[in-house]
Each structure stands twice: as C-alpha cells, then as structure tokens.
Amino acid sequence: MTDWFWIRHGPTHEKNFVGWRDVPADLSDHALIDRVANFLPPNAVVVSSDLNRSVTTADVLTQGRARLGHEPDLREFNFGDWDGRHWADVAETDPQLSRDYWGKPGDVVAPNGESWNMAAARARPVVDRLGAQHSSIIAVAHFGIILTQVQRALGANAYNCLAHKIDNYSITHLREDNGHWQVKCINHLP
Template sequence: MSTPLTQMILVRHGATDSNLARPARLQGRGVNLPLSTIGRRQAALTAELLKSRPATTLYSSPLLRAVETAEAIAAPLGLEVRVEPRLVEVHVGRWEGRDWGEIEQNDREAFENFQRDPATFGYADGETMQQVQDRVRPVFAELLARHIGEQIIVVSHNVVNRTYLAHLLEIPTRYCRHVQQDNCGVNLIEHRPGSERAIVRSLNLIDHLAEAFTEYPA
C-alpha cells in the first residue's frame, strides 16, 4: 500500500502599489496595503489556474494583500479562507516603507551587513532571514501533518516563502534571496509521512501571469 501524498500549493500574494513602485518600497508586516489593480488581476489569473485543483483547505497570512489573493483563489473552489497569523511577513524594522536606494544612502552600515549576510544581520531593528525561517518552518510542517493525503493551498509572502523554500532546497539561509518569488508565483511542494523533508516539485511558476506580469526588484 502506497504512502499517502500530501501536496501544498504555496503562492505569493498579488502585487500592491508598494511592490510596483519604482523603486519598490518595503512593506514587511507593518504596511498593510490592499492589492493594486495589477495585483487583483494576478490573483484572478492564479484563481483560474488553480480552479480545477482538488484542494481541500486554503490558508492565508493575516495581511490584507494575502487575504485578498486567497479570497480570489478560494471563490471558484468553494473554500473558506483560514487565516494563519504565524505566516505573517517578515518584520522589516526601521526600513518599513522605504526603498533600497534610500536605505543604502541613509543606513549604509546596516544595509551592507544585510546584503552580506541577511541570515545573521537581517532588517535593521527587525527580523533576520534565519529568524523568519525558524518561525515558519514548524508552521508549514504542522500544516502538512494536519492534511495528510490532501492538497492544500497556502498564500503567504516573499520572505516567508523564500526562507522556507531555501530550507527545502538545502540552500544556506544567507542566500535565500536567490530564491525568486514573484507576485502570485506558484510553488508545488509534496510530502509523504515519514519523509525527512518535503520536496519542491515546481518553483515560482508564473506562466499564467503573462498578461499581468510586471517585473520589479525584490
């Protein structure tokens, strides 16, 4: 008898005005913007992609941009959005609402430390990448264990997704920013009970977003 396979579809939320700004502005957990017009279209296209999936449960970060994305995906599936507060985005400290150019100019030492090793130094007065990974890994493990043999959807954030995926891919946390997560990029993760870790089957799928895709710096 085969071991039941659990699938997690992990999605980054759609774009906000801060994501689309040039240069982009850091939001973290303190800036709680709704989706932009482009972000709503991205969410609708993602809902279209996933509408035929046999998902049983849909979880979302509590932040508005994630909840709105989750609601769009949930509607055609007939699912309710279950908010999971522990999947909230990284705390970016005093860099909240600022762009990287401004941060580099006005907070150079902290910026250079972050660029060199964000797992150790992190966002000034906020979390490190390692701290984010340490707090979200048990949450994802719990969700996979709770839904053995099912398919679930989780809508979360750039740093939350990157740090968790880096763990699964065995990429050192200091390099997790190399794991690209576009707005409404879709990742497929699979796990069988007894396995040491889940497997990443697809990473940052964005083909479904062609008509709404806009590049911007992470």
C-alpha cells in the first residue's frame, strides 16, 4: 500500500500559461508552509518535478524527511507554443483548439506541446516505480499532473477531473493498494 500526498507548488503569480517554463515560486507564506509540513507524515519521502517552483517548494516542506531526486516526468503539461502567452491571446489566435484543449481534454494537443493523455502517460511510470519502492510519498508537482493522478484514482474522464480545484500548497491524498486506488482528499489546506 502506498499513500501519495500530492502538493501543488507555491504560487508563481504568473498571469500567462506556465508549463515547462522554469519560473520561481513565492515561498513567503511561512505559516502556511509550516502548517502543510506539519500535516504531512514525518516518515514520508519527498520527491518533486525538476522545475524550480516544485523543487524549492519541496525543499521547504522536506523538514528532515528523506529527499529523493527530481523527476522530470512530473513536470506540468507542456503547453508548447502557448507557454508564456496570456489566455486571451491564445483564445484569439487558436480559438477552437484552445476551447477543445480544456473542453475536451484527452487527446487534444497544444501546438508543439502535449495533450492531457500524453502528460498522464509520462507521469504514470514514475508513480508506479516510486509507489513500488515507498509506502508514503510527498510529491510536489503541478496542477495538471496532480489532476491526472486524481483521474487515475477516480477512474473518471479528464473533463470531470478539471472540475477539481488544486490550490497552491494544497494536499491531495491518494492511496494505492495492489492497483486499487482511493481518493482520501482533494485540495486540502490545513
């Protein structure tokens, strides 16, 4: 059995698409960081994507826990040509594609980027490998990757998973036991 505690990285304050661009997280809310760190199991290992906003958030949450290496396959969705652009600009230049990307998530691909299904397939082997090695994992990652794992646990479609809010620093607790997944909580802030 493996308990996964998915944490969304600290806020970036970006107003544009942020996928693989390496932008920093704001880690100034020390009280919230301490509440989250104290809520998490002390015996869990900590892993993060390799993007700065996840790495630095994981570093401040580690607080004496074992820290695993960074996992590039836990990165946010690759928004390709949309990365760094404002939502309104993308909607203007790619109106149907941008509507379909969020309205029909799954196989719809951002230009020179990836789809929901591609990101989920990228993350799955990492989750399976780490889950086979550890019984309690704190994974600091991104909105999209966390939702792909919620989808896996719920057995729901991608569109329904997008209805879930994933706030910065929130905890999404999923449990896997011999291939059977449970959702313990989504978007919990202590």
